[in-house]
Amino acid sequence: MKEYQTQDIRNISLIGGAKTGKTTLAECMLFEGGKVTRRGSIDDKNTVSDYREIELERQNSVYSSVLYTEHNSKKINIIDTPGFDDFVGEVISSLHVTDTAVMVVNAQNGVEVGTEIAWRNAEKSDTPIIFAVNHLEHENSNWDETVAQLKQHFGGSLTPVQYPVNAGVGFDSIIDLISMKMYKFPQDGGNPEITDIPDGEKDKAEELNAAMIEDLAAADEALMEKYFEEGSLSDEDIKNGLKLGLISRGFFPILCVNAKQNMGVGRVLDFIANYVPSPDEMPAVKTLSGKELKCDASDPTIAFVFKTTIESHLGEVSFFKIYGGEISESMDLINGNNATKERISQIFAFNGKNRDKMDKAFAGDIVATIKLKNTRTDHTLNSPKTSDEKLPPIEFPDPKFRTAIKAQNQADDEKLGTALNEIHRMDPTVITGYYKELKQMILQGQGELHLNIVKWHLENQYKIPVEFLTPKIPYRETITKSSQANYLHKKQSGGAGQFGQVYMIIEPYEEGMPEPSKYKLKQTMSMSSVNPLSIQKGDNEIAVSVRGKDEITLEWGGKLFFYNCIVGGSIDARFLPAILKGIMERMEEGPLTGSYARDIRVCVYDGKMHPVDSNEVSFKLAGKTAFSMAFKEAAPKILEPVYDLEVIVPEDKMGNVMTDLQGRRAIIMGMEGGSIKAKVPLAEMGRYSTALSSLTSGRATYNMKFAEYAPVPSDIQEKLLKEYEESKKEDD
Ligand SMILES: Nc1nc2c(ncn2[C@@H]2O[C@H](COP(=O)(O)OP(=O)(O)OP(=O)(O)O)[C@@H](O)[C@H]2O)c(=O)[nH]1
Ligand SMILES: [Mg+2]
Structure with a gap:
């Protein structure tokens, strides 16, 4: 395969709402560049990008596909990402390595929640965006309305650089405001006839061209000065301005396409080849040690793995971007993450299910290799000269949907663990872990669909039938006041005896509280393994002096302080x-519900000790029981995990979402610009993604992050206590 130098490489992600036409557009781009000889379609299940069994079955993208095409001697690397929010991890990893995003918008729907989510993700990664308004041949398409919505949502720096002459049924022509020419496409798309702008369109084209130039100038100070001085900009200035405007995210061009019939796609490729920055024109990327990388091919080799897949006949494939130097076979x-050596056996330029072998790849390129031994997504590969550099990891989103998972046949348990680990390596947003306290394997991801796809893989590829179960909530227990107890453990029948008595005071731990000194206790509790319970009532003041302390940071959150007084x-x-x-x-199996205790x-x-019978076992038991007794008297509380929730929802559905949230014991923290922020107990968030989707016809999204543990309301505490009692009875 041909070698492409850094300046001849362009890296783009195709992003946008679900089903807007990203994969169809990618197919056209490959066709235009001669990488496929026939354009496949989603309906015929033969696109290069959506080739995996699950994608063919569902007829939508599930994974990102790394593709490339060639246009004007430039290698254009394209990562086609899935639009469904459940697969957002794929979008984030793609944006991490591509220099520009092409946001596909369906002109029938205008700005969708998916468009907004994609915008936010690109904003987080500081990625320039080109808008491609698609479906322009559809009878319901509305270019003007779509442009108006885009500007309204994302600001005035979104500017058409083209417009359709006859959007709707029969659409076949666009006017390009950069070249100031008309492009008329044949019925089945492809190469347009390029003509002068017809008289009837001239005024409109000139007006929009002037608006475009003004917006371009506004994105760059030097250009603005020139524009004021000369009243216009030269072609060269426009070209530079487009590039600068993209890089600084001060200018967002809007283009026209009809991906279904391959109209306008060549012009999008022209735009990418001519105006999209090459990797070395983008701002430098910093390694964790602060070294700046400008995608310079003369630097020592450094590459970052952003995606790992398993392909049949190939095994594990690692996709990486080269941030410096070059990579050749047998290198x-x-x-840099684990100091192991890796040999690059082969280099490939992937095109979804197809691939081309490369001898060499240069800084800026996105390529793949196979058979790496210890390298995973997020790892950095270095030349032996700079062996320990690491590039910043991809910031994958927190999980927002959970279920318990179990192999239908117990014999598959181990296989299930291995399979889930492998799935996590391919998709870091799938997270699993066995929770000892819950006695459940919890599977977490981005939504119900996401987890159902994991299930599909387990059953169809790994051949492990699994079951989803309601996930238990990881409650915690704590106390809200101090109490005292003592317990005597004594056993003296035959053989060696046991004897140990422990007096303790327990109290809620709060950060910054003074060291223990004096306690005033209303009531003391005393009990022994030989005598029945005896409680002495009345005031009781105890002064203590600290001889030693252990501060234990609990694995499950919170602290235990143990004072020897x-x-x-x-x-x-x-x-x-x-x-x-x-x-x-006892802390590990709290006295109330068997949940972890904390703070x-x-x-x-x-x-008290006995000269002969005291031993460790006796004191362990005495300590454990005294602690349980004191705990129950210390106004104990069950705590539940509470999450910070943000729901992004269209204005007209806000009311529905708020009412629903109130029913979930949510505390609304704020509402602004289509987003609701709230604190919600995890126990109320079961299947939220599905509920939200049906409340808003799929027009909302949310994210959630663990915030804190908070006491459950007393009716729920009662219910949980009862449930625990019942479950203990069942166990007996
Ligand atoms: N009418 C019309 N349909 C289109 C156009 N582009 C794509 N489609 C159709 O829209 C549907 C979705 O297209 P895809 O290419 O799968 O869209 P996508 O954005 O890749 O979808 P996801 O990856 O699932 O988000 C398919 O049925 C396409 O044939 C277009 O320009 N016009
Ligand atoms: Mg797709």
Whole structure:
């Protein structure tokens, strides 16, 4: 295959709402560049980009596809991303490595929630955007309205650089405001006839051309000066201005297409080849150590893996962008993340299901290799000269949909774990973990559809039948006031005896609280394994002095402070670890519902030993039971995970979404510009993506992130306590 130098490379992502025509447009781009000889279509299930079994079955993109075409001697790398929000991870990883995005908009629908989400993602990665308004031949298409909506949503710096002459049925002509020519396409698309602008369109074209030039000038100070001085801009200035405007995100051009009939696509490719910045024209990227990379082919080699897939007959394929130097076959590189050596056996330019072998690739290019041993998505490969550089990782979104998952046959458990790990490697937004406290394997992702696709893969590719179950909520337990208890564990029948008595005070832990000194307790509790419960009522003041403390940061969040305040050696120091162990066992299986306990301060201040019978087991049991008793008297509370939720919703559906949220115990934190922010308990968020979708006909989206643990309302606490009692009875 031909070699392409950095200046001859363009990297674009196709992004936008679901079903706007990204894959169809990609197919046209490949056809125009001679990479396919026949244009496939979604309906005929024969596009190069949507080739995976699941994509053919569903007739939409599920994964991003790395493709390339050639136009005006430029290699245009295209990453066709899926539009459904469930697959947003693919969009984010693509935007991480491409220099420009082409946002496809369906002229029948104008700005959709998917358009807004894609805009936000491109904004986060600072990616320039070209808008391609598609479906222009459709009877319901509306160019003017679509442009108006685009400007209204994303600002005045969105400017048509073309317009359709006859949008709607029979659409076949566009006027290009850069070349100031008309392009008339044959019925089946392809090469247009280029003519002068007809008289009837001249005024409109001149007016829009002037508006375009004004917007271009506004995006760059030097151009603005020139524009004021000369009243216009030269062709060269326009060309430079377009590039500068794109890079600075000060100018967002709008173009016309009909991907179904391949009209306007050649002109989009012209635009990409002529005005889209090459990788070395984009701002430098910094490694984690602060080294700036300008995609310079004379630098030492450095490349970043942004995507990993498994392809039949090839095995694992790693897609990467070269940020410096060049890569050739048989090159040895060092993985900067784990210091292992990798040999580049082969280099490919992929085209979805097809691929071309390359001997060499230069800085800026996006290519793939196979059979890397220890390299995963997010890893950096370095020349041995700069072996430990790392590029910043991709910021994948937090999961927002969860389910419990189980293999239908227990014998598949191990296989399921391995398969889920592999799926996570291919799609980092699929996250799984076994939760010991819940006794469930929890599968998390971006939505119900996303997880159903994981299920499909497990069943169809890995041949592991699985079941989805309602996921349990990881509750926590804590206390809200201090209490005291003591427990005597004693066993003296035959053989070696057991004896240990522990007195403790427990209290809620809060950051910054003073060291324990004096406690005023209303009530003391005392119990032993031989005597029945005895409670002494009345005021009781206890002064303690601290001899030692353990601060334990709990694996499940929160803290446990364990203070040794024992006076006069009533318990040997050697038994304290056993007492702590007993307390930790209870913390791991909280006294209320068996959930993890957190944020507690324990002060062991007295006890009793037996010269012969005291041992670690006795003190562990005494500590554990005294802790349970004190816990139950300390106004214990069940805590639930609460999430920060942001719902992005069209104005007319706001009311529905708010009412629904109130029914989910949400606290509304704010509403602004089509977004609702709230705090919502996880327990109320089961299947939210599906509910939201039906409330808004799929026009809303949301994201959520764990915020804090908060006490559950008392009726829910009662319910949970009862459920736990019942489940314990069942276990007995
Ligand atoms: N009428 C018309 N239909 C189009 C046009 N472009 C694409 N389509 C149709 O729209 C549907 C969706 O097209 P895709 O190319 O799969 O859209 P996509 O944006 O890749 O979809 P996702 O990847 O699922 O988000 C298909 O049935 C296409 O044939 C167009 O210009 N006009
Ligand atoms: Mg697609």
